[in-house]
Amino acid sequence: MDHPQKPPTDDQEAGAGHDAKTEPETGQDRKPPLSGRLSRRSFLAQLGAAGVAATASPIAHAVSSETEEKEIATSIPDAVPVTLSVNGKDYRVRLEPRVTLLDALRDHLQLFGTKKGCDHGQCGACTVHVNGRRVNSCLSFAVMHQGDRITTIEGLAQHGQLHPVQQAFIDHDGFQCGYCTSGQIMSASALLHEPIGPEDNDVRNAMSGNICRCGAYNNIVAAVQQARKVSA
């Protein structure tokens, strides 16, 4: 995966030098949030969030100043204030009720680790924990989660230590393209607290809500079994 002198991708700030070597997957963004800077991702976030074309800077990120809050209030008349508690941190945002938890996490909180696969609860790429239980964030409205404890892939590693599931996925090469991986890891980490049988087939059944187009299933099952042993 080493590409010398790769041109900046859409998601990187144009002109910013960027080390093209991949770093070990830590489950945490190593780039600072893109709020305040115009990029393709932030432009699309505006369109997705408001449903109307907007100009200038992203308007949908977590609010810190009163002036910004007023701007948002007039731009999206149906937006309501919501406090989302994600990975131990409270985010105050203004969201239309129709914004899904998935879109809120990605477009409004800039937590891009959770992926949108099918957007209809059929692939599991959007799996997060709500109050410790795995759910499809694409099928829930963000405004319904005030007061809930939400955990995303970014919040799994603690104090710089990988979660046993994350380590197991590395040890067993449990991913190829990586797109389903955060959902797989969130699913597997929740599974550790669920009543399932000990066999590989029990793991397959318990992980059936997460689809992998690359077909890394065998290694995923091995990774989950290792994590279960380590966490027992």
Added chain:
Amino acid sequence: MQVFRFSQARSIDAAAHSGGTFIAGGTTLVDLMKLNVLQPQSVVDINGLPLDRVETLPNGGLRIGALVRNSDLANHEAVRKNYAVLSEALLSGASPQLRNMATTGGNLLQKTRCYYYRDVNYPCNKRQPGSGCAALDGFNRIHAVLGGSDHCVATHPSDMAVAMMALEATVHTQGAKGERAIALDEFYLVPGNTPDRENVLAPGELITHVTLPALASGTRSCYLKLRDRQQYEFALASSAIVLTVRGGQIQRARVAFGGVATRPWRSREAEEALEGQPPTPATFRRAADAAMANARPLKYNAFKIELAKRALVRTLQQTTEAA
């Protein structure tokens, strides 16, 4: 997705008078709202209501709150021990994530997976009465062989409802006019010429809980789901049975089918063919034939008739052999 007014119900009474569309797990509603199949103007979040308990009743039955999550219900000790068919049916459905979100009430009310219902570019009498049915002359592999009409052949996809049908559940509701109890068998409607009406709920009527009667000792139950994949797929045909065998005779049988009908399908024909008979392969086969005697195949789903029969025979075999 269209914008909508969002509110959270503070009481069951307030919910019943809210005039909005209820959301609990959201696994059906949000899915269909994204497709613009359902476009409620007002969505009422009922998750805060005190309807999430599973309680054993004094008569030995079970009272299940409408907001109990599918996964919690499936794994509940009383359900695993005394109502195996219900636990098996729930665990065969959807995915672990969806089971953590989906609720008892919502599962009963889930919508058909008919491709044409789910795509607003096609005519659909369920979505828009009178517009026609694209499935009748279309790709109808997943559609119904029982309970269909010239207006609609869409299958009801729930597993839980089929198990509850065989368990003779009662649905308890609260509406603007007060409370009522509805036998599950009388809760669902076949499409006829009003496929937009799927059950007897009045507008604003909220399911509060479901009760199951106690089962006689020695009763065994079982659910078998047949489908294209081993997991995370709806039934092509499924069978739920609740059986009491005494003195070499089937004393009591309750049979329900999923995946083959426009509503969770209780088969009194099969039950009559079973009761008073010895639990033998010949009896089982006769019951299966009786169950599907009035089945009407479509172009792509004729296989369901034999598949449903075999599902019933297999569940009967499993239940009687495991004694």
